[in-house]
Amino acid sequence: MVSIIFVDESFRSGRVCWIKDIVVAVTAENMEAMRSIIQRYRHKRISLAEAGATRHRSIFNGLKALAEDQPDVVIIHDAVRPFVEEDILLRVVTAAKEHGAAGAIRPLVSTVISPSADGCLEHSLDRAKHRASEMPQAFLFDVIYKAYQQCSDYDFEFGTECLQLALKYSHTKAKLVEGPPDLWKVTYKRDLLAARSVIKEKISQEICVVMNTKDEESAGHLLKEVLKKELNCVNVTSTVLDHTGGNVQKFPTDQCYSFICVNVVSSEFQETQKFLSTLEESGLPLLYPVVVVLVHCCDLTLAPLASKMESLMWIRSLAEDMKKRNVLLSGLLLNYSKDEQKLQESFQQGASIIAALVKERSSALAGQLLLA
Amino acid sequence: MVSIIFVDESFRSGRVCWIKDIVVAVTAENMEAMRSIIQRYRHKRISLAEAGATRHRSIFNGLKALAEDQPDVVIIHDAVRPFVEEDILLRVVTAAKEHGAAGAIRPLVSTVISPSADGCLEHSLDRAKHRASEMPQAFLFDVIYKAYQQCSDYDFEFGTECLQLALKYSHTKAKLVEGPPDLWKVTYKRDLLAARSVIKEKISQEICVVMNTKDEESAGHLLKEVLKKELNCVNVTSTVLDHTGGNVQKFPTDQCYSFICVNVVSSEFQETQKFLSTLEESGLPLLYPVVVVLVHCCDLTLAPLASKMESLMWIRSLAEDMKKRNVLLSGLLLNYSKDEQKLQESFQQGASIIAALVKERSSALAGQLLLA
Known part of the structure; x- marks a missing residue:
């Protein structure tokens, strides 16, 4: 049994039939709007969890919403990556079943550098030896739920990486799965323009x-x-x-x-x-x-x-x-x-x-x- | 006197009046096509250099083309970032005059991780302590030309970061300048779609x-x-x-x-x-x-x-x-x-x-x- 948690207020994986529950983390003030969206577009299998002040708090709330049902595997995904395909969802789930945790990665588009305190170049990382960590990620439910239960306040406030939590608190080394370019985050205005064009192309x-x-x-x-x-x-x-x-x-x-x-x-x-x-x-x-x-x-x-x-x-x-x-x-x-x-x-x-x-x-x- | 080198086969900074020379690195087989583009669109101030097999070889050829004129400052830019504005060009040039080298940076969009040999998570980098290195970058001509003259074959083949070369061979610590989101690289199909929308919006x-x-x-x-x-x-x-x-x-x-x-x-x-x-x-x-x-x-x-x-x-x-x-x-x-x-x-x-x-x-x- 696989469940999925969307961090943020939109979702699109209703079309993947082997996902049993879909949990969406929504801020309190958007809860009503979200309910009406679900009704208007006739979405099924969705329950809502209250979003927290940070990414990790939202995910933890989503996990708690699933705790009673105890799915075998849970997928965590960002709603700002709406073009995720079934294939990569399946691949991270399969890897998570074997390794306990798995996440999609992509090659780096720019070189990553580390600045000194005075805003000058300290050193640059070898681009070939690093990867961008993307979403979706999948976990055995126990692995990720236990990790979140042990999280420190510092992790909740400043952490960004779920795979890191699984490593730190559940001693599970995540399998990294090469993902397609569709996993990009709709972040800037240009991304909204691109997303609109991608959808228009798709429906045409x-x-x-x-x-x-x-x-x-x-x-x-x-x-x-x-x-x-x-x-x-x-x-x-x-x-x-x-x-x-x-x-x-x-x-x-x-x-x-x-x-x-x-x-x-x-x-x-x-x-x-x-x-x-x-x-x-x-x-x-x-x-x-x-x-x-x-x-x-x-x-x-x-x-x-x-x-x-x-x-x-x-x-x-x-x-x-x-x-x-x-x-x-x-x-x-x-x-x-x-x-x-x-x-x-x-x-x-x-x-x-x-x-x-x-x-x-x-x-x-x-x-x-x-x-x- | 400021010159600019475009790595790749397009350019758009003809509109910035204080740039004296524009050098475009073009592969031999595209040289004729480029000449006809320059003529057709009436571009001025442009000379062509032959592109090398790698990024660093192309840049070095561009620098050689400017060596006789010896500009004070040279800007290096990627043609795949066509939406660069005059403001950021001016800011990297000003910083380069003071520090010898300067480059635009942006916050990381995704967490960067380092994979182990078997494709599992080794560790994840603290997103807050790292930045993406973008273009444009500017250098005192002597600083970057001397650095390229001392480059090893390994640098030429596998290097990606000009600021790193200035640090390694000219002992110049580059100033990092926060750039605008317009500096994105037109890399994937979705970027072409976004670029088309951005241009359409601009001319409307x-x-x-x-x-x-x-x-x-x-x-x-x-x-x-x-x-x-x-x-x-x-x-x-x-x-x-x-x-x-x-x-x-x-x-x-x-x-x-x-x-x-x-x-x-x-x-x-x-x-x-x-x-x-x-x-x-x-x-x-x-x-x-x-x-x-x-x-x-x-x-x-x-x-x-x-x-x-x-x-x-x-x-x-x-x-x-x-x-x-x-x-x-x-x-x-x-x-x-x-x-x-x-x-x-x-x-x-x-x-x-x-x-x-x-x-x-x-x-x-x-x-x-x-x-x-």
Whole structure:
């Protein structure tokens, strides 16, 4: 039985099924906010412990919360390292079972030096002989709980390293496990910017093209192929939906946050609304904004552009409503020309526009009718 | 006289006027590419030295390139730290003049540990007593040049710390200077993502609203006020231009990469083209893409939307042409309603759209006619 303690007020390992309990250390003033987050995002298996004034006091409170259940192994992790993957969690747990304690390490990015009292260089450490100690760390529950029970006030106030406590008080030499770069701490403003980009990239890894025909020559299939080329690291799937009121249940909503509906026609307001309702009911837009692009194909040499745009104005009002529900809806008018070269250019431009809408997920641009 | 050596193939300190020479260490196979970058971006004061197989060999080659000129002080910097500011350069130079050597330091983000031969924890260092050694570092030229002249092969192959060489061979104890967080190394993919966001944020710090009237009640002034509120960390300035062919020279092009032209009317194709030419001639789009939004205000209850859009279609073809010149042009149709509430909503939405275009600088969305 493995439990995990998060030092700080966020967590993301609900998706690892072999972790039984998740304890989050939260300061008293944030306890209510945390409870509402757990409820709103439907997190499971979580209990809260009160955070202490220092890192070690928070961890000790987390351990006490688990003491009655006595898990075999406990993982300690920082909430400021939100991109931890299951693989490294498994590796530290396996090493902890064998050695009693284990922690992730990384090579040093900068040389470490020791300054003299007057702020000058005393000596510099050999970079090859040292490592940065990162999180997660895992311990046999007894090893780390006993160590914390023996901690001095000095340890509680000034200590930073759990592995050191296991060594000092439980005489357990931790195994060091080389971790991936994803374990970085979100510390400075630049880290927040990076974290936002990493998440945006992650949720844009899959695009579903929704079509109303299986015909391999259709606009939907053509667009899917161009999208695959334009976004070569993105998984472009497709599904056929009966737009005229059939089964809208069968689209893949698990890790897919972007839907391109091809061949939406002017009269399909109600069908689109039904599709969007199903999407909303799936709970998908709860955590991240979902991008939906309604693509209307027509030969612009036959129909005047202005009237085409006018007939699609219902997308604008629908989009305004959907924005409140975290769904970013846009319209895309694609010139389905008889001229082969013009057709290719138009699909190419359309794919670039879709890529930008998917990657940037900008709510300010929802509700626009774009033209390719 | 101060010189600077960049270890690696990029640099950004051309903007610091008291630096006389800039030496960039470049590998033989990248020498030609570097020469064309210098020419293309019109960099001044730069000479190239051949990079060696290790960091210390590259630095030594850079120092040799300066040996004839014998600068008083030399700064050594990493190109992977592109966000260095003038202030920290000045502080290390001042400290180097007094102490012979100086380098920027930062607090450690993670605890540093020393592993045993079998990959277990040997001991952990007290985080409070150690610092990360960062760049830039500055030296009296003689101090660092003599140190490199005495370096052993082992130093050249495995050393990472210039301050250590100054201590070992020139008996100079470097002054350590607390640096800002901007000195981070662009090392991993997440750092590239962060760097891109930091640059985008930096070039979006200033927006210029270009108007054709001084009238305080005009749409331009109203939009400027709404933009100021929407983007409260951005400096929104304005300039009055005679759209009908007057002086288009007087817009501020120094650090401003975003222009919002208000009250562009359907017939103003030529005037807009003149404005864009002046922008291009200023050299501004050379380094970063410039965003230009042409705002057309009209009461949509009086004019049918479709015909309005049709009459602004020239923006699309102009945008296609400008994209090749690194200028991202879009049109924005703003509903200038007589209904006060609708007017406010429309300006509010317009400001959000402009903010998204400025912040995201997406070339795929250039050429679109947006609606607020």
